Amino acid sequence: MHEMSITLSMIDIVNDEMRKRGVERLERLKIRVGKLTAVEPQSLLFCFDVCTRDTPLEGARLDIEEVPISGTCMDCNEEFHLEGLLSLCPRCEGGRIEKISGNELDIVSMEVV
């Protein structure tokens, strides 16, 4: 399961960070997930819940910010949101699109008690 391994590596990072800062409990974790990653926020929430049970992260809220796929047309320089990978430029209908976002999988912030 895609989301499970993502969740586990995310928790690893958070645990490391908490240890470094001497933090014992986490209140809230905010992450940014690009649509290109094909990660389901619902599954991520579920995995987070399961994986944090009986850990210092238990009960922490996971906020997921979804980042749309956006790209720039290489023909007319129009910048726009893509619905999928095969979108055309809305201005010139060109197909030469350079993707500039949508691959994000970042921890944005951690709030501690």
Ligand SMILES: [Zn+2]
């Ligand atoms: Zn264009």
